Amino acid sequence: MHNNLIELVKNTKKRKSKIIINTSFSILEKLFDIFPEIFLGIVVDLVVHKKDSLIAKIGIKEPFYQLIFLGIITAIIWSLESLFEYLGEIGWKNMAQEIQHNVRLKTYEHVQNLDMSWFNEKSTGNILNILNSDINQLERFFNKGANDIIQLIFSSIATAGVYFYLTPKMAFFSMMPIPLILVGSALLQKYLFQNYSKVREIAGYISSKLSNNLQGITVIKSFVAEKDELKEIEKLSKQYQVTNEKTIKLSSIVNPTIRTIVLLGFLVTLLYGGWLTFNNKLDVGSYTTLLFLTPRMLWPFRAISKISDSYQRTIASSSRIFELLNTPIKIYNQINPKTPKKMKGEIVFDNVDFSYIEEQNILKNVSLKIKSGEYIGLVGTTGAGKSTITKLLLRLYDPQKGTIEIDSINLKDFKLDYLRRIIGLVDQNSFLFDGTIYDNIVYGNKNASKKEIEKATNIAEIDEFINSLPNGFNTHVGERGMKLSGGQRQRVCIARAIVKDPKILIFDEATSAVDNETETAIQKSLLSLKHSRTMIVIAHRLSTVRFADKILVLSENGIAEQGTHEELILKKEIYKKLWDIQTGELNNKS
Numbered sequence: 348m349h350n351n352l353i354e355l356v357k358n359t360k361k362r363k364s365k366i367i368i369n370t371s372f373s374i375l376e377k378l379f380d381i382f383p384e385i386f387l388g389i390v391v392d393l394v395v396h397k398k399d400s401l402i403a404k405i406g407i408k409e410p411f412y413q414l415i416f417l418g419i420i421t422a423i424i425w426s427l428e429s430l431f432e433y434l435g436e437i438g439w440k441n442m443a444q445e446i447q448h449n450v451r452l453k454t455y456e457h458v459q460n461l462d463m464s465w466f467n468e469k470s471t472g473n474i475l476n477i478l479n480s481d482i483n484q485l486e487r488f489f490n491k492g493a494n495d496i497i498q499l500i501f502s503s504i505a506t507a508g509v510y511f512y513l514t515p516k517m518a519f520f521s522m523m524p525i526p527l528i529l530v531g532s533a534l535l536q537k538y539l540f541q542n543y544s545k546v547r548e549i550a551g552y553i554s555s556k557l558s559n560n561l562q563g564i565t566v567i568k569s570f571v572a573e574k575d576e577l578k579e580i581e582k583l584s585k586q587y588q589v590t591n592e593k594t595i596k597l598s599s600i601v602n603p604t605i606r607t608i609v610l611l612g613f614l615v616t617l618l619y620g621g622w623l624t625f626n627n628k629l630d631v632g633s634y635t636t637l638l639f640l641t642p643r644m645l646w647p648f649r650a651i652s653k654i655s656d657s658y659q660r661t662i663a664s665s666s667r668i669f670e671l672l673n674t675p676i677k678i679y680n681q682i683n684p685k686t687p688k689k690m691k692g693e694i695v696f697d698n699v700d701f702s703y704i705e706e707q708n709i710l711k712n713v714s715l716k717i718k719s720g721e722y723i724g725l726v727g728t729t730g731a732g733k734s735t736i737t738k739l740l741l742r743l744y745d746p747q748k749g750t751i752e753i754d755s756i757n758l759k760d761f762k763l764d765y766l767r768r769i770i771g772l773v774d775q776n777s778f779l780f781d782g783t784i785y786d787n788i789v790y791g792n793k794n795a796s797k798k799e800i801e802k803a804t805n806i807a808e809i810d811e812f813i814n815s816l817p818n819g820f821n822t823h824v825g826e827r828g829m830k831l832s833g834g835q836r837q838r839v840c841i842a843r844a845i846v847k848d849p850k851i852l853i854f855d856e857a858t859s860a861v862d863n864e865t866e867t868a869i870q871k872s873l874l875s876l877k878h879s880r881t882m883i884v885i886a887h888r889l890s891t892v893r894f895a896d897k898i899l900v901l902s903e904n905g906i907a908e909q910g911t912h913e914e915l916i917l918k919k920e921i922y923k924k925l926w927d928i929q930t931g932e933l934n935n936k937s
Contacts, residue, residue, distance in 0.1 A: 365442050372435035373497040379428035381505055381640075383421070435494060443489035451482045454668055462677045463743045464703070472555025477671055480550060481664035488661040495654050506640050514620070514629055514637070523615075524608040542594045543663035549587045551667075556583060609641075616641040678742055684762035690769055691719035691754050692850040692881035694740070699749035701735060709735050710746070713905045717897075719754075720878040724892025725885045726925070727901030733885045734775070737853050741767055753851070771849035775856035777836040779828025784813055785820035787828070787839055791847035803845035806872040808865050809838035834865065841869065845876070852876065855885045866891065889926055898922065 407413050455478055503525070560567060560576055567576055616637050623629035694717040701710040709732040717723050725733050738744050739751055742758050751758045758766060771791070779787045788803065789795050795803075800820075804810040812835060816822045828836045837858065844852060854873075858866040866888075874894065876882065886892050893912045900908040900915070900922050907921050915922035 365438065369435060369438035369442060369494075370497055372431045372438055373494050374501045376428055376431035376435055377498045377501050378505060379424045379431065381502065381509075382424045382428075439494045440490050443486045446489055447482055447486035450485060450668065451478060454478060454482065454671060457672055457674070457676070460676045460679070461674060463738065464677075465674060467703070470551065470555035472553075472558035473551035474671075475558065476547075476551040476554040477667050480554070481547065481667050484661050484664040485668075488657050492654055492657040492661070496658075499654065509640060514623065514633070524612050528608060542590060543659050544666065546587065546590050546594075547663045547667055549583060549590060553580070553583045553587060556580060613638075613641045678745060678763070680763055681760055684765070685756055685760050686762050686765040687754070687756070690850045692769075693717065693719045693754050694851070694881065694883075695752045695755075696736075697750045697752070699739070699746045699751060701732070701739060701744065701746045701748075703744075710739075711903075711905055713749070715899060715906055715909075717881060717883070719881055722874075722877050722882045722894075722896045723884070724895035724898040725883060725901065726887070726889060726892060726898060726922070727907075728903075729887075731901035731903065733901055734855055737772060737855050737883070737885065740851070740853070741770055741772065768847075769850045771844035771847045771852045773837070773840045773844045773852075773854045777828070777833065777840050779824050779831070779836055779839060781824070781826045783818075783821050783823055784816075784839060787824060788820070788842050788846055790843055795846045799846055799848070800842075803842040806845055806869070806875070807838045807841035808868045808872065809835065809842055812838075834862070838865075838869075849880065851881045851883070853883045853885070856887065858886075858888075858891055863890075870894065889922075889929055 407416055458474065458478070556579060560580075567573060620629060620634050620637050624631060624634040694715075696713050696715045699710055699713045700708055702708045709730070713732070713736075725736065727733055735744075739746055740753075740758070742761075742763060745759070753761070753766075753769075768791075780790065785800075788800060792799075801810065804813060813819055813822070822830075824830050824836075824839070828839070831839065841854070844854075858869055870891065873882070873884075877896075884892050884895060889912075892898055896911070897909060898912060898915055899906050902921065908915055908918060910918070916926060917923075
């Protein structure tokens with residue numbers, strides 16, 4: 348678990364030198380922080396021995412000048428302590444921000460490269476929780492926790508060194524509480540890690556539930572389910588609260604316990620050190636130094652509960668991040684992937700089998716050939732695999748059997764980003780990003796000219812609507828395009844795909860939310876794109892594909908029929924039956 352945190356820090360960027368420099372600042376700050384207690388002993392020694400003090404031994408005999416000398420040294424030390432505290436704080440905090448930034452980018456980049464089956468199995472809210480909350484925990488730890496750990500360790504070592512130098516026997520007795528603190532902390536860490544892992548898991552569930560509810564707020568309101576959803580959130584939130592409370596109860600015992608242990612250490616120094624001083628076995632100044640150093644050595648262990656708390660939270664978070672980063676990428680570029688300069692757009696499926704779930708084929712032995720420049724209609728019953736063909740073409744999934752080729756090149760041999768650039772998709776979900784209409788239209792081609800944009804909006808029958816808006820192309824569409832109607836969103840998506848200027852253009856239920864008149868206008872405009880690119884139109888509404896060069900009818904057994912609209916009507920099979928149902932002919936006959 349601890350190695351995960353180390354790996355995350357190492358892998359973000361080479362920062363060994365920064366860690367060394369920041370650690371040096373932390374140590375130097377703590378070193379100069381210890382000096383005032385030592386100086387206090389020297390001052391007491393000066394008051395007691397005057398011309399025979401420790402300072403006098405370096406050549407400054409007059410007590411007054413000794414005080415001035417000590418004052419100057421003290422001012423220098425305090426200034427240096429402040430300087431190194433400032434440099435250390437800046438160094439650690441900047442490094443914390445850098446780690447947070449790099450880990451977030453690395454993790455998000457990895458998430459983007461994962462296959463769609465992984466996204467289907469994972470909760471969006473949980474993924475967001477890792478990308479946001481867990482990575483933020485890394486930043487919080489390196490902001491202060493790393494510095495606190497270094498200073499705690501160095502403070503203990505340095506103070507122990509002074510103890511052993513002045514009186515080894517008393518150092519042994521005064522430091523006896525430290526093993527108790529360390530053993531107790533180790534046991535606490537084990538317990539805390541289990542609890543914080545559970546806390547992070549519950550936090551992911553809460554995030555996922557809230558994300559789903561906010562996206563489905565219309566459904567919640569329309570089904571009057573607000574109270575039920577509130578109860579679900581209350582249940583999860585209570586779990587989170589109870590799990591945290593168990594940890595809080597235990598971690599809250601630590602400070603009072605350490606306070607008692609510090610008291611024991613101080614009493615050893617007070618009584619045993621006093622006895623040594625009374626018997627002239629320990630100098631008064633040294634005794635004073637030790638009295639003030641005892642709390643200095645043991646008191647920082649009070650922070651061990653906070654440090655341990657922060658550390659265990661960070662270990663739990665880093666484990667979740669590392670688990671995500673270790674998720675294998677299944678769809679990737681082959682060695683020396685192909686990026687042909689020219690593409691025709693001919694598509695071939697050869698005996699393709701595909702299933703989302705094992706032993707439940709969506710596509711079975713599907714073979715088809717779509718010529719370059721053809722306008723193909725794809726129809727069939729729900730679940731026959733129409734949209735799946737689109738996903739396979741984009742290599743969002745790979746088939747379990749068979750091959751798919753474009754211009755006689757296996758999809759797996761293409762460079763992924765090249766393959767997806769030559770294919771334009773208008774998805775049935777009509778997803779728009781939170782931004783302007785212009786931002787969404789040029790999403791796949793940021794260098795599109797004004798003429799190209801105008802042509803695309805004209806084909807998509809959205810130009811008049813955009814021009815009627817006060818801010819035109821600069822109109823904000825809102826999150827997921829919710830400020831626009833379903834039909835308007837679809838038409839913006841059509842324009843976006845056309846502006847991309849792909850060699851293969853796929854419309855997956857792209858006009859399902861528009862009225863018949865608009866659909867007819869879009870169809871006529873799309874026919875102008877015919878022959879310059881391959882077009883695949885997936886539709887439930889058969890009128891959408893009536894003028895296609897060829898219509899493929901999919902069923903559970905693969906491609907059941909193919910031909911033009913007129914040819915399929917004459918066959919009087921599946922397509923004819925679907926056509927009769929949609930036009931009302933079946934009802935009239937009955």
